Every structure is written in C-alpha cells, then in structure tokens.
Amino acid sequence: MKSIFSIFKRGLEKTTTKVTRTIAGMFTGIKAHGAASFDDLEAMLIQADFGVPASLRIVGDIRDRYERGEIATDADLVKVAMETVTTILNSRVRPVNFAPEGKPTVILMVGVNGSGKTTTIGKLAARLKAENKKVILAACDTFRAAAVEQLQLWGERTGCQVVSAKHGADPASVAFDATQAALARGADFLLIDTAGRQHNQKGLMDELAKIRRSIEKVYPGAPHEVWLTVDASLGGNVVNQAREFTKTTGVTGLVLTKLDGTGKGGMVVALHQEFELPTFFIGFGEQPEDLQPFSAEYYAGALFGEESK
Structure with missing residues (x-):
C-alpha cells in the first residue's frame, strides 16, 4: 500500500x-x-x-x-x-465543523465549472463509507444531466442514496428534499453537489444563497460547511475566484483538485497566505484514494523534494 x-x-x-x-x-x-x-x-x-x-x-x-x-x-x-x-x-488549520451527535453533517460543495465538485463528492463519499458512515448525496446540479448521472454512478459505486429530480428542477427544492431525507433516515453526512458557476454570474450566485436558505429552513444551523473546490491547474487565477465566492456564498473551507496534472502547486501557498480559509482535502488523481486530507507538513515536504516523512 x-x-x-x-x-x-x-x-x-x-x-x-x-x-x-x-x-x-x-x-x-x-x-x-x-x-x-x-x-x-x-x-x-x-x-x-x-x-x-x-x-x-x-x-x-x-x-x-x-x-x-x-x-x-x-x-x-x-x-x-x-x-x-x-x-x-x-495557520488556517481547524477541524471539520461536524453536526451535533446523532444529526447529519451537511456539506455544500460550490465552485466554477469543471473544478471537480461532483468527482470530489464521490471520492469523499467513498472515504466516509469506508469509515462505516451513512451518506446521502444530493444532485442539485439540475441543469446538466451528465452531472446527475455522474453522481448516481458514484452512488451506485459507494452504496450511497442519491436524491435527485428531473432535468431543470429547482436546485433549492432538491436541497430541501435531500435535507429532509438525511434527517428522516438518520444519515451521518449529506453531501450536496451544485452547478458550476463563474464568480461574476450574479443570478447563479444568488441561487446558491437560495439553496442555503432552503437547507436551513428544514435544518437550522446547516449547512455546517461550505467547501469551494479549486482547480489547481488554473494557478494564480483561482485567487480571484476564491475572493468572490467567499464574499457571496459564505465559503468555510477549500478542497484543492487536479494537482497531479499541473506545475502550479505553489498556488496553494498563495491561497493560504491571502485567505482565512482552511484546506480540508486535496486531490491528486482519479481514484478515491487520490483524495487525501490536507497536511501542511506533507505538502511542504513534497513541494521542496523531501525524500520521506
């Protein structure tokens, strides 16, 4: 191994x-x-x-x-x-903000198109299922049929229930239904996928706020985390993305993706220097084990060519 x-x-x-x-x-x-x-x-x-x-x-x-x-x-x-x-x-490290014992922890995933939200949710579901957690997935990217299908495939692969709706349905309504299901079925985690959007698309950014309100209506205090997926291959451009998403959607943490295909891993340091946001997970490839909890020591050691840890 x-x-x-x-x-x-x-x-x-x-x-x-x-x-x-x-x-x-x-x-x-x-x-x-x-x-x-x-x-x-x-x-x-x-x-x-x-x-x-x-x-x-x-x-x-x-x-x-x-x-x-x-x-x-x-x-x-x-x-x-x-x-x-x-x-x-x-400097930004903190534990995940879990729900009180016996309640589901709700994690809302946001980010631009192609940043790896759906794949990250699938990999995270696989990790949680390996820890014997009951996980429900919510397919709130209702505008892209392929995103729903991709999440359903991850649901089948990991044995997680997926809450979805027909193409073009209101994403906030799907989030509402999924939150009700997570509460009623005693889930440990609810992972919510959302449509990719650029940080300057006001209508779509407002939609995220509506999704948050729908979740909180049925489950006060949720979502417990709002994680921004960041495509590391974009380098310094992600700083502007993070700045705008943080302003408008209440981002609480980062998940960094696609680091294996880029030489721009220094941007992780740039993000941490500029924002008061922790990184929770980091993605190095397509397999579930390629999503790893973030470690500052491992990252810095690998970045500067240390041989072992």
Missing part, C-alpha cells in the same frame, strides 16, 4: 521540479548575496504561482536568516523556505 506522503510526492512532482529548479544553484559560486539576488528569488517564486504576499514573506525569512549567517547552501535555503511554507499552510 502506498504511503500517504508518497501520494503527495507523486501528485506534486511537476510543481516540485519547478520549485527546485527555481532554488537550485542560488548559492553556487556566489560569495555574497545582495538585494538583486533576493529580488530574483522573489520573482521566481511569483512565477511558480506562490503569489506576491507569500513570495515576499518566504524571501523575507530567507534574507533575515542569511544575514544572521544561518544560510550558506541551497540545502539551508530549502530548509528555511520549507519551514516558512509549513507555517503559512498550518
């Missing part, structure tokens, strides 16, 4: 190559570093999708430690960068 750290390493391989090339050789053949060297490193980190605020912070820590005589080699530099990144990633 693959270790969890090996899944992180494999999934971040393209980003790791990009990051290590950025740092490699910075101290080779140079006796002393001035402002220009650190400006170059800063620019390289920004190009690796760490974002401006995180890049400034990482380079600031490296510069301080260098001036105190604590950095003399590339390995020293990597160690400091990894420590700073781990601190950034750990």
